[in-house]
Amino acid sequence: MVKVYRPSNLKEALEIISSEKCTLFAGGTDLMVKGKSWSGLEPSFDRPVVFISDLDELRKIKINEFFLTIGGACTFTRIIDNSQIPDFIKEAFIMIASPGIRNMATIGGNICNSSPAGDCLPLLYAMDASVVLESIYGRREVNIEDFILGPGKNVIGWNEILTEVRIPTKNFKIRAYRKVGTRKSTALSKVSFAGLAEIEGEELKDIRFAFGAVGPTVVRSRRIEKKIVEMVSEKKLEVGEIKKMYGSIIKPIDDQRSTANYRREVCLRFVENFLMSCKWR
Amino acid sequence: MKEVNKSVPKKDGMGLTVGKPAYTEDLAPQNALTVKVLRSPYPFARIKNIDTEKAEKLKGVKCVLTYKNVPRNIVTRAGQGYPEPSPHDKFILDEYVRYIGDEVAAVAAEDEVTAVEALKLIEVEYEKLEPVLDFERAEGHPSIIHPEKEAHEMFPTGFNPSKNIAAEYHMSFGDLDKTLKKCDYVVSERYYTQAQNHTAMETHSSFAYVDINGRLNIVSSTQTPFHARRIVGEALGLPLDKIRVIKPRIGGGYGGKQALHGEFLVALVALRTGRSAKLIYTREEVFEATYTRHPMRIDVTIGADKDGNIKAIDMEILSNTGAYAEHALTVFMVAGSKTLPLYNKAEAVRFGGKVVYTNHTPAGAFRGYGAVQGNFALEATIDKLALAVGKDPVEFRVQNMIKEGETSPVFKIMGEGTEGVDMTVDSCKLEYCVKRGMELCGWKDKYPRKQIGKNKVRGIGSAIAMQGSGIPCIDMGSAVIKLNDGGFFNLMVGATDIGTGSDTILAQIAAEALGVSTDKVVVYSSDTDLTPFDCGAYASSTTYVSGNAVYRAGRKMKGLIEKAGAERFGVSKDEVEFDGEFIRTKDGRNSVSLSQLSTELYYSNKQKQLMVCESFCGEVSPPPFLAGFAEVEVDLETGKVDLIDYTAVVDCGTPINPNLARIQIEGGLVQGIGMTMFEGVKYGENGKLLTNNFLQYRIPSRKDINKLTVEFAESYEPSGPFGAKSVGEIGTDTPPAAITNAIYNAIGVRVTKLPVTPEYILMELKKKMK
Numbered sequence A: 001m002v003k004v005y006r007p008s009n010l011k012e013a014l015e016i017i018s019s020e021k022c023t024l025f026a027g028g029t030d031l032m033v034k035g036k037s038w039s040g041l042e043p044s045f046d047r048p049v050v051f052i053s054d055l056d057e058l059r060k061i062k063i064n065e066f067f068l069t070i071g072g073a074c075t076f077t078r079i080i081d082n083s084q085i086p087d088f089i090k091e092a093f094i095m096i097a098s099p100g101i102r103n104m105a106t107i108g109g110n111i112c113n114s115s116p117a118g119d120c121l122p123l124l125y126a127m128d129a130s131v132v133l134e135s136i137y138g139r140r141e142v143n144i145e146d147f148i149l150g151p152g153k154n155v156i157g158w159n160e161i162l163t164e165v166r167i168p169t170k171n172f173k174i175r176a177y178r179k180v181g182t183r184k185s186t187a188l189s190k191v192s193f194a195g196l197a198e199i200e201g202e203e204l205k206d207i208r209f210a211f212g213a214v215g216p217t218v219v220r221s222r223r224i225e226k227k228i229v230e231m232v233s234e235k236k237l238e239v240g241e242i243k244k245m246y247g248s249i250i251k252p253i254d255d256q257r258s259t260a261n262y263r264r265e266v267c268l269r270f271v272e273n274f275l276m277s278c279k280w281r
Numbered sequence B: 001m002k003e004v005n006k007s008v009p010k011k012d013g014m015g016l017t018v019g020k021p022a023y024t025e026d027l028a029p030q031n032a033l034t035v036k037v038l039r040s041p042y043p044f045a046r047i048k049n050i051d052t053e054k055a056e057k058l059k060g061v062k063c064v065l066t067y068k069n070v071p072r073n074i075v076t077r078a079g080q081g082y083p084e085p086s087p088h089d090k091f092i093l094d095e096y097v098r099y100i101g102d103e104v105a106a107v108a109a110e111d112e113v114t115a116v117e118a119l120k121l122i123e124v125e126y127e128k129l130e131p132v133l134d135f136e137r138a139e140g141h142p143s144i145i146h147p148e149k150e151a152h153e154m155f156p157t158g159f160n161p162s163k164n165i166a167a168e169y170h171m172s173f174g175d176l177d178k179t180l181k182k183c184d185y186v187v188s189e190r191y192y193t194q195a196q197n198h199t200a201m202e203t204h205s206s207f208a209y210v211d212i213n214g215r216l217n218i219v220s221s222t223q224t225p226f227h228a229r230r231i232v233g234e235a236l237g238l239p240l241d242k243i244r245v246i247k248p249r250i251g252g253g254y255g256g257k258q259a260l261h262g263e264f265l266v267a268l269v270a271l272r273t274g275r276s277a278k279l280i281y282t283r284e285e286v287f288e289a290t291y292t293r294h295p296m297r298i299d300v301t302i303g304a305d306k307d308g309n310i311k312a313i314d315m316e317i318l319s320n321t322g323a324y325a326e327h328a329l330t331v332f333m334v335a336g337s338k339t340l341p342l343y344n345k346a347e348a349v350r351f352g353g354k355v356v357y358t359n360h361t362p363a364g365a366f367r368g369y370g371a372v373q374g375n376f377a378l379e380a381t382i383d384k385l386a387l388a389v390g391k392d393p394v395e396f397r398v399q400n401m402i403k404e405g406e407t408s409p410v411f412k413i414m415g416e417g418t419e420g421v422d423m424t425v426d427s428c429k430l431e432y433c434v435k436r437g438m439e440l441c442g443w444k445d446k447y448p449r450k451q452i453g454k455n456k457v458r459g460i461g462s463a464i465a466m467q468g469s470g471i472p473c474i475d476m477g478s479a480v481i482k483l484n485d486g487g488f489f490n491l492m493v494g495a496t497d498i499g500t501g502s503d504t505i506l507a508q509i510a511a512e513a514l515g516v517s518t519d520k521v522v523v524y525s526s527d528t529d530l531t532p533f534d535c536g537a538y539a540s541s542t543t544y545v546s547g548n549a550v551y552r553a554g555r556k557m558k559g560l561i562e563k564a565g566a567e568r569f570g571v572s573k574d575e576v577e578f579d580g581e582f583i584r585t586k587d588g589r590n591s592v593s594l595s596q597l598s599t600e601l602y603y604s605n606k607q608k609q610l611m612v613c614e615s616f617c618g619e620v621s622p623p624p625f626l627a628g629f630a631e632v633e634v635d636l637e638t639g640k641v642d643l644i645d646y647t648a649v650v651d652c653g654t655p656i657n658p659n660l661a662r663i664q665i666e667g668g669l670v671q672g673i674g675m676t677m678f679e680g681v682k683y684g685e686n687g688k689l690l691t692n693n694f695l696q697y698r699i700p701s702r703k704d705i706n707k708l709t710v711e712f713a714e715s716y717e718p719s720g721p722f723g724a725k726s727v728g729e730i731g732t733d734t735p736p737a738a739i740t741n742a743i744y745n746a747i748g749v750r751v752t753k754l755p756v757t758p759e760y761i762l763m764e765l766k767k768k769m770k
Helices: A010-019 A076-081 A087-094 A099-104 A107-113 A121-126 A222-233 A239-249 A260-277 B013-017 B053-057 B112-121 B176-182 B225-236 B263-273 B283-289 B328-337 B371-389 B393-400 B409-413 B430-441 B502-514 B542-569 B594-603 B658-677 B735-747 B758-769
Strands: A023-025 A049-051 A061-063 A067-071 A130-135 A138-143 A148-150 A161-168 A174-181 A189-200 A203-212 B033-039 B045-051 B061-065 B103-109 B123-128 B165-173 B185-192 B205-210 B216-220 B243-246 B277-280 B296-304 B310-322 B348-357 B449-453 B456-466 B476-483 B489-493 B521-525 B576-578 B582-585 B591-593 B611-617 B625-635 B641-651 B707-712
Touching: A010 A049, A010 A130, A010 A161, A076 A087, A076 A099, A076 A107, A087 A121, A087 A174, A107 A121, A107 A161, A121 A189, A121 A203, A174 A260, A189 A260, A203 A222, A203 A260, A222 A239, A239 A260, A260 B758, B033 B112, B033 B263, B033 B283, B045 B103, B053 B061, B053 B112, B061 B112, B061 B263, B103 B112, B103 B263, B165 B328, B165 B409, B176 B296, B176 B310, B176 B348, B185 B371, B205 B263, B216 B225, B216 B263, B225 B243, B225 B263, B263 B277, B296 B328, B296 B371, B310 B328, B310 B371, B328 B348, B328 B371, B328 B409, B371 B393, B371 B456, B371 B735, B393 B430, B393 B456, B430 B456, B430 B625, B430 B641, B430 B707, B449 B735, B456 B735, B476 B502, B476 B542, B489 B502, B489 B542, B502 B521, B502 B542, B542 B576, B542 B582, B542 B591, B542 B594, B542 B611, B582 B594, B591 B594, B625 B735, B641 B658, B641 B735, B658 B707, B658 B735, B735 B758
Parallel strands: A023 A049, B033 B277, B216 B243, B310 B348, B489 B521, B641 B707
Antiparallel strands: A061 A067, A067 A161, A130 A138, A130 A161, A174 A189, A189 A203, B033 B103, B045 B123, B061 B103, B165 B348, B185 B296, B205 B216, B205 B277, B296 B310, B449 B456, B456 B625, B476 B489, B476 B611, B576 B582, B582 B591, B625 B641
16 A cells, blocks of 8 residues: 545645655656556555646746746646647657657656656757756756756755746757657657757857767767857868767667667767758858 | 458457457456466576475465476477477476476466465576577587477477477479579578567466366467367376367467467366466566567578579578477478469479577467568568569569469478478469559559658568468368257357457358358357367468358258258258248249248257258368568668558458458558567577567557558459458568568668668668768
8 A cells, every 4th residue: 555645736745745755646657667566466656655747836838038837747748739839849749659648748757757768858958948846945946957867866855846847938940859769659769869050141059969868868068069159150060070079978878779889870960960951051 | 242252340349349358367257266477587497496385375375386296298389280290398387497488387376466476485496507599509509408308299390309409391393503503693692580479469368167067167368279178188188078178259369379378277276276267478478488480590592594584492491499399390381381382483492491499488370470481581582683683573573473273393392291282273363463562552653762852762662472271181170050940040160260350251151151141140169068170260271261161061051941941841952942031942832931940940840950060171272362562761861761651462362351351461461560670579698588568579550550552352262162262361471571672672771680670771871881
């Protein structure tokens, strides 16, 4: 038997988790698999469970000229169905799993699960997203890159709930999101990739690349991005050199889904083709 | 034809759709004991000591079985006719365990939690042995997987366990080397196929109970209830009259349920405890501890003269049967016998090879049954040869392939485990299938490739295939038809509907033969006490073999009805006819409805029961044919291949039920596509199967299949019931060759190892660019 709480608002939920160590349960699509034993038996939980998927405070989606704010318990389906969210952001969510999973799984859960293969993460990294963590003592905002430490590891405290994801609503003229899996749905990524570029006239203002499933966390390098902008402004873009730089920081592994060689090669091809498709040259 | 060549709804379709209890687990008694199996964590080991005392003392545990307390009779679980072409190499439980997942012990408890708990309390001390994990190094390996003296073959099959050889076979006609030397074009290639899993939605299930007369009753998700009765009797040392096997509805078999699975264990528990006992496999057990497709290494060499006439074919195979040799010889032989006749003008043909034991999950029967592996190798090499000769591969096939009225020496030489039968193909619309398929898929426009975008190239590829219709002179099916008052019929068949809809199509055949409508035929199938014998649902036999038995029974029953009518009217039999509703004298003076006549026969006038039984055992095995066309799109950036379109035109004779025939083909295609593009099989270093669930083992999703186009050629097989041939397996055969041929045509990379992976394609593309 496991103790279960179903708080009716955020305050109540925060009070519960400040008094005992609990497992927060939003969509449960990862938790139910983790606790699974024999078929037909209930999954096991070693701590009291707090259901937070129904909390209104966590289900809001707001957009203004600076930020898109998505509540932590918004399901992927809710995000996809929202009319205000730009399509290129939705695309990362449409490609996740299957309709049944998308109806249950939440953005907050996906981030807190902190899997290197989490499909919405490369885009959030590339967009400079941050997450808001709340406890009874207050709230703090943490950059997504600082939030995730490694596979399944992040900085959230026992008494905190990830209440919001904040994504700067910056415009990018050139955008690419790619996911490579074994089949078209219900497959974990071999590689995922987000590429964004902002161009004004012939000038490259900003470029960002993020790579998923190729390291313990999503890979992004501001140093290389800055280098690309410099090269383009000096009209001396060396695609080969950029690929070499990314090649030295993308260090994937061989596993059941794919090989290190393949993953690195595909990432570098994404970078190359993205750069070749930009029209500043 | 009124009732056949008609898409009547599947008889059990609605009941299954609304979730009526129908499958083995649904029917198990509520208080049945749950059986769980302790499985080996080692690929090869000897059990030095096994202590079950703690498990037996756990509250709720009723029975623990180990090799020490079960009968020691060696059998094969293959589920084939008798004597089997598979060697007897399996005990119910043994002191040796031969793969990760092999049975160590079984526990029966009041509930699942207790049974699982009890498994943990069994203490086993293993002597680990050096496993044989690489099938190319199995022959003559220092580890002998079957050292037991009891292991034996039933007739000469090349069985040589001291060298880890489960079977060996060689044949040839013509002088291969000489003929190849004279050829202007000769191409060779080596291919590998993987240990595909059947992934039937219902996992392997069985339960057993002892009835009031002390007889053992087994309810099982089996494709072969009569073989199951025989093999359980043999393994347990029980007279066959003490055993009844019942097959309820089955949630898919695909060959995976031809062999026995949990029947021995539930039977033993029921006999020992007097309680009913059930064993429902988990998905992991299905993957790790049932059966797979035989992985093979196939070497093919084909030679043609300067005009592109195929003169010589050489096929050599090494097949991996895993830890036990179910279907070892026959699957391997079918790889040749159901592919080589396609190119029947070859003057010299050589086929041969070995089937080896390894410490992997055993391989067994699987839809396609060797033909799919052989087809991949043969048809990919045919494409390679066509390019060498400089011909369009489809034209090259048409020039060389078998045609109606022709024969092949292979038919006589090779059967399944024994010699085959001489036959001509009296129905073969392969030429039409190819021509129509080319139109449907837009071959002329699309061959060989089209650049779609900067990074996308499409290619189109083809393959042809044949299968059989039952095993001639071996497999028998029979049918009983009984007339009831009210004028309806019981059709009792041993034939085994495993979700295919065979109950429905057999009722259609009976109805057509009787001249009545299909809803007047009530079908009861697959119960060893109540239905006549049938070999079971395998070897593409039900429509042709069982269907012919039903056809004969229907015609005979029609004669009996007319005779009863003649007696009632006091005229000779020749003067009456039965039109499906009324029995009349031909002069029109007398008539009686079947409903009335049958009621009179029960209660009031010349009372008797009308009942007939007929059997059929084929003298030939008419092959169905198929032409398959695949269009793929290769992403040059990632190496990923998408299937855009698959077209199949099929000659299965008369489709008895076109809708059900279509889904047989579509389902077969999808399984073939899965084998070609998705279903990777991976092992850990110790031989542990890593792809043992649906997250790691990826069957294609609806999104991956895109468009399937299936059409049937007009064809009539003279020896089949109303012109029908088989349709169950042939859909599986062409995708591996057609898809890899399409990939070659798109990007010039030949994939010779299944499944196709983007990792391989991308690295090959990179090599080509250098």
